[in-house]
Amino acid sequence: MQALDPQLDIDRFFQRVGHARERVLLLDYDGTLAPFHKRPERAEPYPRVAQLLRDLSRRCATRIVIVSGRRLADLRGPLARIPHDEAWASHGWEHFTVGGDRLGYEPPRGAQRQLQLAEAPARCLAMHGARIERKVASVAVHWRGMQPGAAERVRELLAQAWRGLAMDELALLEFDGGVELRARGRDKGDAVREILASCGPDAACAYLGDDLTDEDAFGAIRERGLGVLVRPEPRDTRAQLWIAPPRELVAFLERWCESGAPR
Ligand SMILES: [Mg+2]
Incomplete structure (x- = not known):
């Protein structure tokens, strides 16, 4: 302590x-x-x-x-x-x-729309071993337990996939073992x-x-x-x-x- x-x-x-x-x-x-x-x-x-x-x-x-x-x-x-x-x-x-x-x-409408857009390409990363979670106000991509190289690959692919999103109502947050795109508010x-x-x-x-x-x-x-x-x-x-x-x-x-x- x-x-x-x-x-x-x-x-x-x-x-x-x-x-x-x-x-x-x-x-x-x-x-x-x-x-x-x-x-x-x-x-x-x-x-x-x-x-x-x-x-x-x-x-x-x-x-x-x-x-x-x-x-x-x-x-x-x-x-x-x-x-x-x-x-x-x-x-x-x-x-x-x-x-x-x-x-x-309820997250604002604009944020919900962007989260919908973010979800589909994130789900494709399941084939690389990532776990995708859709919550009320976020999309989380987990790579806990994956080999470091595979986790890095998921991170790169995700960055590419989410590049075009309008981020004004969203925040990209790292957590232990993944990343989460979350509605602000x-x-x-x-x-x-x-x-x-x-x-x-x-x-x-x-x-x-x-x-x-x-x-x-x-x-x-x-x-x-x-x-x-x-x-x-x-x-x-x-x-x-x-x-x-x-x-x-x-x-x-x-x-x-x-x-x-x-x-
Ligand atoms: Mg915790």
Whole structure:
């Protein structure tokens, strides 16, 4: 566990978790709670993580919110495995509410048109071994698990295929193991801001994430809580704390549990 921000006092943070009347834990799934799997439907949480989250929820009155880049339809498996109060999917474009409703945001028409144009040539890259994912507001091309040369070839072909797209309403974003063409307008930071807006000013909260797409969330939580980068290696980030999974992830959740349990 390593503070990346010299102003961070981690003992004080956990004291706050202990005294707060409201506790909120915002969590990415793939790469954060679960190691990556070439077939995402098989990505299981690290050992002990699901049980610790259950304890957090029951004994420490912690609200658990999953904030994932997956489509909500593809998040059903993880949501069945880990306790949660609500979930945000597709980088903030889909919301599975506390009441169990699915709310979706519509990307602007122009962006939808360009995403449609982007999808067909991306799908052709499946023959080179890439995995293509169409979400509410994006097209993602995954090359995780491919040989470096083949992955590079996919990257080049994709750059050629998407060269003619009108990019004013789209953003091209790298993530760990692929690239995503996404409508501008919403990201994980928006999901975090909306969750925080529903909390009292003194709520103790933290966001745990691993990927570049989690940086918007780290930026959004910075003023109110703790951003935690969960990764084997640190990197340039807006998170204030770095933990290496699974050992330090488990230690972080255990400490939250001990701090928040009723005395
Ligand atoms: Mg992730």
